[in-house]
Amino acid sequence: MGVGIAGCVGGSDDDTLSYISRGGITQDAERELMAEWSEESGIDVTHQEVADDTEMVELIAANPNEFDFTNPVSWAFELNRLEHDEELFAEIDLDQVPNYDNVADNWQSAPLVEDNPYGIFYYISTQGLIYNTEHADVSSWDDIKDDEYDGQVTLQNSAVSRFGNSCASLGYDITEAANDDDLYEDAIAEMEEQHQNVFTYWTAGDEFMRLLREEQAAVSEGWGGRAENLQEDGQPVEYVIPEEGCITWSTAFVVVEESDMKEEVYDLLNFIYERDNAVELTQAHKYPIPLEDPPDEITERAEYTEDPDDLVWIDWSDIVPLQQDLEQRHNEIQS
CATH class of the missing domain: 3.40.190.10 (Periplasmic binding protein-like II)
Known part of the structure; x- marks a missing residue:
């Protein structure tokens, strides 16, 4: 199923991607969808769970070759800037994630990712x-x-x-x-x-x-x-x-700079942003991925917000x- 043991730093090899996030119901939902991609691609995804974004950044900084991607909030981007000279995350190549176009334009330019070359918008929190x-x-x-x-x-x-x-x-x-x-x-x-x-x-x-x-x-x-x-x-x-x-506390997907599996990460992210998959993931973890012309399954979520300017x-x-x-x-x- 591609699920690693929480709390153990995992490594990347040619058949494995390593994902680090904050655990709980959200990461459980991500495990399920990522396992579907694993079945199609033959590449497993191991999961590291951390308490918060500070621990996430600390682990990536200490083990830059052990992780491939994550989904930070704004604080992690600030830590990357303040403490790591913006060296932890790779600049996103949007051409490698064509399904990202399924995300509403105004959320693609939300403050979290506007003028931020390291992240693509994930979900509203x-x-x-x-x-x-x-x-x-x-x-x-x-x-x-x-x-x-x-x-x-x-x-x-x-x-x-x-x-x-x-x-x-x-x-x-x-x-x-x-x-x-x-x-x-x-x-x-x-x-x-x-x-x-x-x-x-x-x-x-x-x-x-x-x-x-x-x-x-x-x-x-x-x-x-x-x-x-x-x-x-x-x-x-x-x-x-x-x-x-x-x-x-909305989040973005990022690719770890030292990952040698960037192409595979992009393929997985493109899979997640397929419209049906984004809806499935939203229904599972309850945090809306703001698609263009969103279906009821997304707009009925408690946190759905039409315009990022309506949030602080x-x-x-x-x-x-x-x-x-x-x-x-x-x-x-x-x-």
Whole structure:
């Protein structure tokens, strides 16, 4: 089936591609589709699972010949720039992935991949609000401040996420807020206001899912794909992108610079971007691949967004200089 053991660094040979990603339901879905390609091509795909993009970049940097491709979020591209002189990822040859044309034009030029020669857009991921329909009804960031949710809200324990969604709540552009002292302080104040009903902060998706399942939380910051997983388990939850907007953790496919299997990676990516395969993968992991003229199977996904401009994109070159202060402020709010 082409599935390797998570946690073991795998190697590439002429009959194997090595893929590194963040595990969970998403990578399980990718395993299944990639196994179909393996049956056709005769080339297996091994899977390495990591906790986050920082670990992903660290492993690739330490073992550049051991991995062939991955799907980072924006933070990994920033790490590649800051710490590795943009040497970890290869420039994408779009001529080798003709089916990428099936992706909607506006998403092919989304901020994650616009002017970024190393990535092609993969799927939409947003960080909005999940709520228990038997105990809550929310549609905006202001709603989580309502007294009726006292001690029933959980948010992500991430200073950057909290700053980003606080900017979204205020209608601020993150870049402008990061470079304007008054707007920055407004966003910090909004972080504090959104904290008032919080009983705990979560660090991993499985944690907020547990809090919702156990009805400890009526409202949680989270990802729509996970909300759909809860719905499939019979949980009475809904996901909403708040009316003010929210941050996105959308991903892109990249090819590792040191891979000697680039041609095979391109063939696999071209297979994934075949329209039927992209729909199949979206249905499996719940994160929409934004096809041109998308079918209902994609537009009905909780996180489907027609226009990338409707989401809040983090420019890490603006955020990195502020990270220490953001962490300190975030910790002070929780204390």
